[in-house]
Amino acid sequence: MEIDLRLESSLWVGKKRYKAVLTGWHFQWTEVDKNNREKKTTSVPVSELIGLEKGQVEILPRKSVEDTDKDFTVFYVKRSSSGGSYGLLWQFGRIQFSCASRALRDQWTSHLRAALKTHSPSRPHRLLVFINPYGGKKKGRHIYHSLVAPLFELAGITSHVIVTERANQARDHLLKKDLSGFDGVVCVGGDGMFSEIMHGMIGRTQQEAGLSENDLNVTLQPCHLHIGIIPAGSTDCVCFATVGVNDPVTSALHIIIGDSQPLDVCSAHHPTEPVRYSVSLLGYGFYGDVLAESERHRWMGPLRYDFSGAMVYLSSRSYAGVVHYLPADPLLSSPRDNTRCLSGCSVCSKSTERLFPHSTVSESVHSFQCSQYRSDRSEAGWVSVAGRFRCVSFTCMSSSCPRSPLGLSPSAHLADGTGDLILVRESHPLGFLKFLHRHTSSEDQFDLPFVEVHRVKAFRFSLPPGEEEDSLEDMESEAARERENQESPQCGMDSETKSRTGSEQQLTDRAKVGYKPRGDWSREKSLFCGPCCTEAPAVSVWNCDGEILPFSEIQGRVHGQLVHLYARGIEDKAACVG
Ligand SMILES: CCCCCCCCCCCCC/C=C/[C@@H](O)[C@H](COP(=O)(O)O)NC(=O)CCCCCCCCCCCCCCC
Ligand SMILES: Nc1ncnc2c1ncn2[C@@H]1O[C@H](COP(=O)(O)OP(=O)(O)O)[C@@H](O)[C@H]1O
Ligand SMILES: [Ca+2]
Structure with missing residues (x-):
């Protein structure tokens, strides 16, 4: 039987009277003046309530100021424009209501709790948290304990925290340890740490499904646990491109309310190496060389990339190769259509219907993707481009980050089952500088004669004939x-x-x-x-989301919506800040 969640009454905040209404989906309060005139209304979707407590409660530091029996405190998501940043900052809002009686207070708290249960069912209760204490400016531990843990506690989330002591500890844990009871995994670190966790989760899911992930032809099973990212790394591109800002509190709030953002993943295969996965950047040439150089300057922290970028730029290298790619359907979208993948993106939603046409997700994904990939395997439809390239980059999403607010491919989609292949041919050094510089503004980096971009489902990079790679x-x-x-x-x-x-x-x-x-x-x-x-x-090396791949020749294939993040994509500023 459906419970009637609607409730309406007068409530007080301090000395001011408010009309409060719970419609089921929304909780709103409107100030009413002495002449009974209604003033400004604040409306919060129930799904964006962080928590509520009886009495007068403060957090940070968390304390019950006064446990009066007519009061309750509500914590909710409050948006603010993030200044220079691209998306919206989320902060927690707090409001303390007083009721006419204890019975009314209890009615409000029970109705709000019931509404939360009904309209926000996918919130996590138990999380496994990995902190890389050495990522970025080495502030991961502090960020988690001072900003994130108190919010999780307020929202009633319990967490098991592991501060890593070595690289790949998180990946190995996810591959081998018992994960039952956890609703999701939280990554406190940068893109490298996220990549480690993603590898563990994808590997574990395939193990459990009895699938061989190294086989290029296998259709991978989507992971059921969500991943949350608390940005504490150097580039933090996955967080920025899926949330719109790099802000620990915003990310924590997306985790608490159980937001869900599917993400395409590219698998990179080499005949003698284990498969690697990428979401933000698979880059050969410039980005491979920058990464290789930057690892020697880790002591510089995030600045190492700018320093190494300048060094590699000055070395002015280009590399010979042949790129083959399988174009995606040009009628669905294009990397130059000037659109942006925003929260609720219709291109991604249509892809969800295409990728998962029936409700029994795993079966339908399997049959659709198998048939799609069988045809991919034939040469039909593949295109090849040979030449000398300054860089060959592939990204499954825009890869926007603070360095490049619109990203490597501004019109790419987070969850459409395709990725963008960017080929930058050998050119005059100043031309390449222009290309790089356009990443920092809204000027189109693809509108240059030596640059081409293709939306693809799969690609292959080989060395020129006669120079093929041995194992x-x-x-x-x-x-x-x-x-x-x-x-x-x-x-x-x-x-x-x-x-x-x-x-x-x-x-x-x-x-x-x-x-x-x-x-x-x-x-x-x-x-x-x-x-x-x-x-x-x-030859160069590949930069795979910040990890060096020890080979030049690879085959890449996009797996639509293989992982899910606690995020919702970039919110449209105009639509959200009132
Ligand atoms: C002239 C200014 C040029 C600015 C060019 C900005 C391009 C930015 C593209 C960013 C793509 C980001 C893709 C994400 C990659 C991450 O997965 C990955 C790992 O991140 P993590 O360390 O947090 O774990 N990050 C990276 O590989 C870092 C790539 C960053 C490359 C920065 C290149 C800066 C280039 C500066 C050139 C300066 C030329 C000066 C000439 C005198
Ligand atoms: N305790 C640790 N010691 C050394 N390396 C670690 C540790 N924990 C994680 N790593 C590795 O550090 C790498 C970089 O981490 P990341 O958090 O992405 O920082 P950054 O953004 O500064 O590169 C990741 O590839 C991860 O595997
Ligand atoms: Ca995509």
Whole structure:
């Protein structure tokens, strides 16, 4: 039987009288003056109530000021325009009502609680929280304990907190440990930490479904646990692009109210390496080199990317390659259609219907995606582009971040089952600078003659014919054999280099750009180690959401809506701030 949640009465806030109305979906209060004239109304969707308590309650520090039996306090989401930022900041609002009687107070609290239960059913009750204490400016622990934990407590959420002691601890935990009882996972850190958690969650889900995630042809099972991101890293692009601001309180509030934002994920495959996943950036050339260089300057914190960016820009490199891609349906959307994926995006909603046409989600996803990908596997529809590129970038979403408020691809969608492939050909250095600089403004970075962008479902990057990549093991053993035969000269880049085998050259090139697995922050030889290092390497590495991939040739495939975040996409400022 449906309970009637509607309630209306006079309430007092201090000495002012208010008309309060609970309609079921909304709770609103309007000040009424002495002449019974109604003044400004505040209306809060029930789904955006954070919590309510009997009595007069303060949080931060949390204390019950006075436990009178006619009062109750309501905490709710309050929006404010975020100044320079792109989305809306959420803060918690607090209002303390007094009732005419204790019976009326109890009626209000029970009705509001019932409305919350009915209209906000997907709120988390128990969360698993991972904090990377070394991410960004190393403030993760402080941010969580001072800003986030008190809000979780107020909302009645219990959390199990793990402060990581090593890279990949969170991933391994998610792959192996018992996760029953948790409604979601919270990541306190940057994009690298998010990536670790995403790898753990996707891996765990496939394990449980008995699927081999390394197989490019397998349709992956969407993850059922949501991920919340409390930004405490260097770029924090996944948070910025899905929430609109990098603000711990805003993110905590999205988690508390159980918001849900599906996210496309790209799997990156290499025949001899485990699959890697990316949501924000799979970048070869410029972004790969920037990442490799930046790992040596971690001590600089987030600034390391700007410093390394300038260094790599000055090295002015380009790399030969062949890119194959499978275009997405151009009738649905285009990377140059000047639209933005905003909260409630219709392109993404239509994709949800396309990806999950029936209510039994897992079955329908499986059959749809299998048939889609079978046709992808044939060469029909694939397009190829060969040349020398300054960078080849792929992103499943806009990848907006404070450095680039509109992102790598401003019109990309968070959850449409496609990604944007951006090819920047070798060009004059000033042209490339113009391209980079346009990321910081609203000028179109694709409106340049050496840049092309394609909305795709899958892509492949290969080295030019005759220069294909051997497996890394082959290269390593070959290089070791060569080393046995001759002492390696200083920095490995003397005139003899040119006569070495292609694989040895590639291995040396990787060492030069500084390939090493993420998490090993020991300092290595720099990209610019001295005057002998004048020769440009023939290959770059991939930047996979901030992790270096140790190979050049990859195949990528977008998995529509594979993970879900506690977020709702970017809110339209004009529509939300009144
Ligand atoms: C002239 C100004 C140019 C500004 C160019 C801005 C481009 C910004 C693109 C940002 C894309 C972000 C995609 C997200 C990647 C993250 O997953 C990933 C990991 O993040 P985490 O450390 O938080 O874990 N982050 C990254 O790989 C960082 C990429 C950032 C690249 C910044 C490049 C700055 C370039 C500056 C060039 C300056 C040229 C000066 C010439 C004298
Ligand atoms: N305790 C730890 N020690 C060292 N590395 C860690 C630890 N916890 C997580 N990591 C790794 O640190 C990397 C960077 O973390 P992230 O939070 O993204 O910071 P940033 O944005 O500054 O790069 C991630 O790839 C993650 O795997
Ligand atoms: Ca997408």
